[in-house]
Amino acid sequence: xxxxxxxxxxxxxxxxxxxxxxxxxxxxxxxxxxxxxxxxxxxxxxxxxxxxxxxxxxxxxxxxxxxxxxxxxxxxxxxxxxxxxxxxxxxxxxxxxxxxxxxxxxxxxxxxxxxxxxxxxxxxxxxxxxxxxxxxxxxxxxxxxxxxxxxxxxxxxxxxxxxxxxxxxxxxxxxxxxxxxxxxxxxxxxxxxxxxx
Numbered sequence: 001x002x003x004x005x006x007x008x009x010x011x012x013x014x015x016x017x018x019x020x021x022x023x024x025x026x027x028x029x030x031x032x033x034x035x036x037x038x039x040x041x042x043x044x045x046x047x048x049x050x051x052x053x054x055x056x057x058x059x060x061x062x063x064x065x066x067x068x069x070x071x072x073x074x075x076x077x078x079x080x081x082x083x084x085x086x087x088x089x090x091x092x093x094x095x096x097x098x099x100x101x102x103x104x105x106x107x108x109x110x111x112x113x114x115x116x117x118x119x120x121x122x123x124x125x126x127x128x129x130x131x132x133x134x135x136x137x138x139x140x141x142x143x144x145x146x147x148x149x150x151x152x153x154x155x156x157x158x159x160x161x162x163x164x165x166x167x168x169x170x171x172x173x174x175x176x177x178x179x180x181x182x183x184x185x186x187x188x189x190x191x192x193x194x195x196x197x
Contacts, residue, residue, distance in 0.1 A: 023052040027059055037062040039105065041098070043135025043176060044118040045073035046148070047080040053091035063095035067113065070120025073150065098122060112163050116156020117144030123164065130171045132183070138164055138173055140181040143192045160186075160193045 030037060037060040040053055045066060053064055066074060073080075074094065081088040100113035100122075109126045114137045121144070124133040136144035138160055146153040164173075169184030187195035 023055050026052075027056070036060075040064045041104070041124060042066045042070070042094075043123065043133065043137075044121040045070040046118065046136070047077065047084065047086065049135070049176065050074070050077065050091055051086070051089075054089050057092060064092065065096045065098045066094035067099070067111075067120030067122050068097045069115065070118050070150070073118060073120070114156075114159040114163055115150075116146060116153065116159045117151055118148070119150040121159075125167065125171075130168055132164065132167060132171050132173050134164070134173050134175050136176040138181075138186060138190075138193075139175045139177065140173075140179050141186075141190060143190070144176075157193050161196055165195050 037056065040056055040062050042050060042053075042065060056062065057064060071094070074091075077090060078088050098111045100111060102111045104110060104124065107126070108128045109124050112123045112125050114121050114123045114134075117136045121135055121137055123135060123137055126132075137156065138144070143156055143160065145151065146156055164183060165187050167183050169182065169187065171183040173181045173183060173186065175181070186193075
């Protein structure tokens, strides 16, 4: 599992969707680079994206951000871990609700609500850098699964077509898993969600 999980801006760093694996290494690297974690931003509340929240918050006191529509999933952390036989370490409740079109503090990014994979799935868009952190909404040649609680393919399709395909085609897409892609590439090649001009 490859999770892209952080962006650097000046002398601070935002963490996004960190699994527990490799958390200590990330914290050590950030310390060596003399960076400060200002926020833990979640694209959605599935266990492979929130497992390190408790450890990172304990180490940094950085606030946790989550869209309110995924709070019900956040509250099922223990059940999600039991289902996959993963050690459960409870993450504290989110400090802040993140909303559609909300500017991200400390940087030039904004939140885009992209439901479909989950009810509260969001993507983080950095217009100046032309970078989209897409979570599990959009992948290289694919899309996030919609067969889990809160998932709906038609909603996901609308999120991608109306919210993401409207971004600059040169926008780099950093998905929650797998290789990077671009909005333009997905508009022309994605077999799951076609571009409707």
